[in-house]
Amino acid sequence: MTNEQLQAWVEQISHDSFGLPFRHRASFNRRLRTTGGRYFMKSHDIEINPAQLEVYGKEEVERIIKHELCHYHLHLSGRGYKHGDPDFKRLLAQVGGSRYCQGLPGTAKRRVLPYRYKLTCSKCGMEYLRKRKVDPARYRCGRCAGPLRLNAL
Structure with missing residues (x-):
């Protein structure tokens, strides 16, 4: 068509x-x-x-x-x-329209990615898990306001 x-x-x-x-x-x-x-x-x-x-x-x-x-x-x-x-x-x-279209064969459902990054506080050791990469210089620890380090998992 x-x-x-x-x-x-x-x-x-x-x-x-x-x-x-x-x-x-x-x-x-x-x-x-x-x-x-x-x-x-x-x-x-x-x-x-x-x-x-x-x-x-x-x-x-x-x-x-x-x-x-x-x-x-x-x-x-x-x-x-x-x-x-x-x-x-x-x-x-x-x-008589459809509320949802049928899924196409071969299209897999999106899977949730596991955490890929860990921010660690230099002072108290608090850890924050993240799926996306962030700039640690823009953030501080929520517990003690210490600087954060970025580690890949």
Whole structure:
């Protein structure tokens, strides 16, 4: 499916399901990995993950398009367009859009990294574990206000 075909499809879904026109741009974006689609609030454009179409077919992508069109139409009308807003949940249920897209095969869940750095107080020996590297000169010990040393674990 091309971007032009997607554009026509989104316009058709918008007209049939919402009774409103879609006047912006819809396109595929192959760089999307963990999401089925996204709506841009500044440009009002919609991007769809083409891998969802390849793996799950047109029905699933239609539900994703309806989800993004809910954001689109609610945002343009000045109503609650965020995932947690009652307006969004109500409209999504009315049109039959998906709340969450299905995960793509081969995409592993993010794992939490263990602590990689340890800050040690030079005075009292208090230890602070950190996942990210920090500049120890910018911080002091919370217990005794002594200087800190950075150690990699």
